[in-house]
Amino acid sequence: MLLREVEYAKPGSVAEALELLAANDGARALAGGQTLINVMKARAASPDMLVDLNGLEELRGIELAGDGTLTIGAMATYSEIMGSAEAKARPILGEVCATIADAQVRNRGTIGGNVCSSDPTNHLPPLMVAVGARMTVVSTAGQRDVPAEDFFLGVYLTAAGPGELLTRIAIPAGKKDAFAAVTLGADGTCICNAAATVNGSVRVALGCVDAVPVLVTADSPEAVGDAVRAANLMPPSDVHATSEYRTHLAEVLATRAAQEAAAR
Amino acid sequence: MDVTVTVNGTTYERDVEPRKLLIHLLRDDLDLTGSHVGCDTGNCGACSVLLDGVLVKSCMLLAVQANGTSIETVEGLSEDGELTPLQQAFNEHHALQCGYCTPGMLMSATALLRENPSPSEDEIKRALQGNICRCTGYWNIVEAVKSVAK
Numbered sequence: 001m002l003l004r005e006v007e008y009a010k011p012g013s014v015a016e017a018l019e020l021l022a023a024n025d026g027a028r029a030l031a032g033g034q035t036l037i038n039v040m041k042a043r044a045a046s047p048d049m050l051v052d053l054n055g056l057e058e059l060r061g062i063e064l065a066g067d068g069t070l071t072i073g074a075m076a077t078y079s080e081i082m083g084s085a086e087a088k089a090r091p092i093l094g095e096v097c098a099t100i101a102d103a104q105v106r107n108r109g110t111i112g113g114n115v116c117s118s119d120p121t122n123h124l125p126p127l128m129v130a131v132g133a134r135m136t137v138v139s140t141a142g143q144r145d146v147p148a149e150d151f152f153l154g155v156y157l158t159a160a161g162p163g164e165l166l167t168r169i170a171i172p173a174g175k176k177d178a179f180a181a182v183t184l185g186a187d188g189t190c191i192c193n194a195a196a197t198v199n200g201s202v203r204v205a206l207g208c209v210d211a212v213p214v215l216v217t218a219d220s221p222e223a224v225g226d227a228v229r230a231a232n233l234m235p236p237s238d239v240h241a242t243s244e245y246r247t248h249l250a251e252v253l254a255t256r257a258a259q260e261a262a263a264r
Numbered sequence: 265m266d267v268t269v270t271v272n273g274t275t276y277e278r279d280v281e282p283r284k285l286l287i288h289l290l291r292d293d294l295d296l297t298g299s300h301v302g303c304d305t306g307n308c309g310a311c312s313v314l315l316d317g318v319l320v321k322s323c324m325l326l327a328v329q330a331n332g333t334s335i336e337t338v339e340g341l342s343e344d345g346e347l348t349p350l351q352q353a354f355n356e357h358h359a360l361q362c363g364y365c366t367p368g369m370l371m372s373a374t375a376l377l378r379e380n381p382s383p384s385e386d387e388i389k390r391a392l393q394g395n396i397c398r399c400t401g402y403w404n405i406v407e408a409v410k411s412v413a414k
Contacts, residue, residue, distance in 0.1 A: 001285065001304045001323070008265065008282030008328050037285070037324045038306050050282070052329060102394025103372065104312055104321045187393060 001041040007049040014058050014167060018140050020051045022163040027051050029165060031075060031113030034105045059112070059167055062086045068173025074112025074166045079103075081111060090131065092177035096123050096195075099179075099187045112166050115151070118158045118212070121190045125152050126213040127179060129205035130195035133171045139164040152212035174199060178260035180253040181207075184240065191240045192249035196224075196257035198264075204228070204254045209235035209246060221258035228254045267331045271296060272340030280327045287311040289327035290337060298338040298367050302396070309395035312368040313337050319375040321394070338367035341374065349412045350374060359408035361399035368395045373409045381414045388413070 009027075011017040021027050026048030030036060039045045053059055059075035064086040070093075072081065078097035081087045087094050100106060100114075100123055114124040115135070128135075128148040135146045137160045146159045153159060160166045174197060181193035193207040204224055205213040210233070218227040228251045235246040268277045271294060278293050290296045290313070302310030304323055311322040314336040341348050347355065350373055360366045369392060376383055376391035383391065388409045397405065 003283035003285070005281070006283050008326065010328075033326075033329075034306065034324055037326070041304065050326070054329060102309070103375070103391055104309060104319050104394045105306070105324075107318050108320055108324065 003037075003040050004043065004046045006040070006047060008052065009049060010052045010055060012055075014056060014138065014165065015140075017051050017053060017056065018138065018163065018165060020049070021165070022140050024049050025162070029053055029116075031116070032077060032109040033113075034101070034109040035113065035117050035119070053112075053165075064089050070171045070173075072111055072169045072171065074116075074168060075110050076112075078106035078109050078111070078114075082106070090171055090174060090177070092127065092131070092179060092195075092197075093171070096127055096179045099123065099181075099183075101187060111169060115148075115169070116158055116160055116166055118152050118154070118156050120155055120211060121193075121208050123179070123181070123190065123193060123207070126193060126205035126207035127195040128169065128171075129213045129215055130197045130203050131171050131174060131177060132197070132203070133169050135159070135166055136168040136170070137164050138167050143167075149213075149215055155211045176261045176264045178257045178264065180257040180260065182249055182253065192235075192246050192253055194250065194253040194257040196221075196254065196261040198258070198261045202258045202262070204258055206231075206233070206250050206254060209233045209250050216254060218258070221255065221262045224254050224258040225251050265328050265331075267328055269330050269332075270334045272335070272337060278327075282326060282328050284327045286313075286315075286322040286325040286327045286330050286335075289330070290322060290335070296337055296339055300364055300367055302364060302368070302398075307396065308365070308398075309368040309372065310365050312371040312395065314371060314375060317378075319372060336371070338370050341370060348374075350377065350409070353408040353411045354405070357404045357408035357411060359401065359404040361397075361401045365395055365397045365399075369397070369405055376409070377412065383409070383413050385410060 028047035030050040030052045060073040062084045063071045081097045082094040133148040135151045151159045176198040179195050182191045196204045202218045204216045216227045218224045237243040300310035302308035306324045313322045
């Protein structure tokens with residue numbers, strides 16, 4: 001497939017990348033490219049310039065702090081997270097990454113790309129909300145810290161706006177997490193998914209049911225079903241599931257994820 | 265833009281447009297037509313190559329992104345006309361029908377066996393998840409990979 005003509009820049013630093021993004025309205029950051037290149041083929045996105053973030057060491061790396069906080073560079077690939085000894089501190093991260101697409105995609109696709117594309121069927125947005133991740137967003141004006149629940153603003157829309165970059169994701173310590181999904185084929189696109197974490201109370205973030213992950217909290221896994229019903233979900237219908245069926249799946253998957261998380 | 269890539273041990277320099285996908289550099293500019301374009305949507309894996317040893321789909325990468333890398337394609341597997349044990353196993357197990365997916369299957373299985381010389385059947389199936397055989401000849405493909413697993 002021939003893409004529309006596009007300029008290509010490979011900055012040597014985050015600062016240079018930010019200048020390029022700020023100076024060019026039609027510029028777009030290129031992370032792993034496992035979504036962006038394909039939507040460019042379909043002309044669903046036609047950036048004038050791609051600012052390639054591959055090669056920026058500042059955006060890589062997975063670090064584990066003394067208090068158990070994991071800091072993951074936005075350009076860490078799913079495969080790197082799966083293979084990282086540090087990332088095992090929060091096992092759910094590698095477990096969910098291992099269920100995204102296939103080996104080739106996992107070798108290129110990045111955690112930052114997954115969350116910044118903010119596709120409602122993606123795995124990582126609900127997971128980031130459930131585990132209480134904090135996103136570091138930078139621009140030429142400075143740096144800010146955005147909680148995951150405020151990061152996702154809409155379909156394909158996040159708090160990392162034009163001229164900004166997500167650089168790192170900080171994830172607090174924890175082990176009692178689980179992820180449940182109904183997918184199109186093994187490790188395929190999610191029809192509905194739920195990420196749960198238990199830390200005293202239960203936090204469940206539901207994916208595929210709204211433009212952004214829907215956070216539901218409950219005192220116990222047994223109470224999650226009622227909490228999901230009380231959220232009055234109005235998910236979209238498509239060829240894979242009606243709105244009613246997706247609502248049903250949300251309750252089932254939220255309960256399943258919460259029970260599994262509590263049992264860990 | 266000038267791009268320098270080493271493919272199967274040979275270094276090439278080409279002037280390419282940024283919009284050119286890596287698969288088209290390989291096939292159209294370097295005449296290495298072993299890697300196939302199956303779906304052009306990133307689903308089928310027929311274009312899979314090893315980029316600095318990492319398995320990728322070359323239709324989801326710009327050619328300019330491969331600048332300075334070392335690439336292995338299906339043409340580079342055999343040495344001096346001798347098939348690799350994996351290629352021989354594909355032959356013996358009739359692991360190809362139309363053969364269109366075979367280059368990608370071989371690259372994915374090669375990447376698997378380098379990382380894990382003794383994969384289980386489940387590990388083989390998961391490693392080939394990103395490669396679609398539209399003849400649905402998966403059984404013999406898995407049998408072929410199994411036969412060379414240590």
